[in-house]
Amino acid sequence: MSVLSIKFQLFIATSVWVNFFTFGLWLGSPTVVIPQLRREANTTAVVSDEMESWLSSVVGYAGLPWAVIFPLCMRRYGRKFPFIFASACALTSFIVYCSSSTAIQILAAEIIEGVIFASNSTVSMLVITEYTSPRHRGLFLTLKAASMNIAICIANAIGTFFHWKKIPILGTVCAVYSFSAIFWPESPYWLASKGRFAECMASHRWLKGTGDEAEKELKDLIQAQIEYQESHTNQHVLLKIHSTILKISPFIFKTCDMHGTFLFFGISFSICIYLFYAFLPETKDKTLQEIENCFKDNSEKGDIYMTPFPSAQLLTASKKDFTALYFSLKGLSLSEYYT
Structure with a gap:
């Protein structure tokens, strides 16, 4: 595999890592945001115990519908469009977060961030597995989890030493980078599943080069899709x-x-x-x-x-x-x- 192909794969993987990083910022922020809000208002009533529990958990609930929607969208529109949509939602959520001054407004921003939670469990995982070579896939999947955990630590550090609004500022910068997905090719696996084999070959060779291993993988992929018969497992x-x-x-x-x-x-x-x-x-x-x-x-x-x-x-x-x-x-x- 050429160095250029590895750079292309890193270019795509970093966008995925950034999305996990932004989600980690959300996971780590309630720990420091809630105490700061209470300290600024000089009362614990500004964020009740019930609101505190919602601020810590609403992202998961908000992501449940999208965990169903994203797989359907990926089957119809590919991998690129859903990822860009998720990045747009991440940017919107951080802009709302940065503009918030009450717990209710922060809660609204977290509901929007639920899209990223679902995207990381569906779209991002598929992007890593389909866009990267088998030799580097394990490393890239490990780093996406590491980026989220690092972001949790960074969010706690920012909230400890600075005002909590520095967290969404960092998240906004990261979310903007995720829009580099605009320059991605479509997934060769999705293109092959739609019978668009010429585009599949161009995308696969852009991502993984024209080496013997890459060409064998491409040949097997196209051959399998030609012979493919959809399974009828009773869901x-x-x-x-x-x-x-x-x-x-x-x-x-x-x-x-x-x-x-x-x-x-x-x-x-x-x-x-x-x-x-x-x-x-x-x-x-x-x-x-x-x-x-x-x-x-x-x-x-x-x-x-x-x-x-x-x-x-x-x-x-x-x-x-x-x-x-x-x-x-x-x-x-x-x-x-x-x-």
């Missing part, structure tokens, strides 16, 4: 799992009490970890197409996966096996969330 099963767990959650609390509930959480979480380790294939240095092929029915090719049992037994895993595993793990994770 209603997932909704039934949601509904069932919501229904039995009060019974679990009543029967097991708080200690039993946490014990249930620990056991189910341990089962999830083991099942992931036992059945999911390694993804390091693999292209997205190679990872996808791991979940397809490759019985004709004789693909096998090593399990961590002491006997080192070899199992042939089909797509149906992974579908069953997915819903099992999803059910366990949902039970952890609701309890």
Whole structure:
């Protein structure tokens, strides 16, 4: 891979890191903003305990609808437009934040910031995985989490030594940089899924160069999309799992009490970890197409996966096996969330 291709990938990755950084500024700001507001007003009534809890949590609630909207938008409009939209919302939220003087106004700004919360969980993750090479993907994904944690520390440091409005000023500068996404090409994976193979090749070569590995990845991507047949997995099963767990959650609390509930959480979480380790294939240095092929029915090719049992037994895993595993793990994770 050429140095130029790495620079292009860094150019895109930094925009994603900046979005995580701006979200980290939001996460860290309530800790220092609320005490300053109370100190300036010389009373705790300016930010009630209830308002304090909302200022610390409303971003998550505001992002829930967008967590559904963004995947639908990405399927129809690609990755570039939703990312630019999220960056525009981030800029708007920081401008409102910087202009705020009351807790209600700050709350309104945080509701807008909920778009970034959803974007980081959907759009940004897909941008990193589709726009970067397998060799650097793990590093880039690690740095996006690190940038958010660093931003939390910076927000606390700014609020400790300076006025809290310095935080949205820094966030505004970062949000402006995120608009560099205007100069991105569209995702080659999305272009291939739409049958726009000429644009896909141009985008892929702009991002990853024309080396042997990149050309092999491009060839596999186009070939797979030509042969692709959409899966018809019954997603209603997932909704039934949601509904069932919501229904039995009060019974679990009543029967097991708080200690039993946490014990249930620990056991189910341990089962999830083991099942992931036992059945999911390694993804390091693999292209997205190679990872996808791991979940397809490759019985004709004789693909096998090593399990961590002491006997080192070899199992042939089909797509149906992974579908069953997915819903099992999803059910366990949902039970952890609701309890």
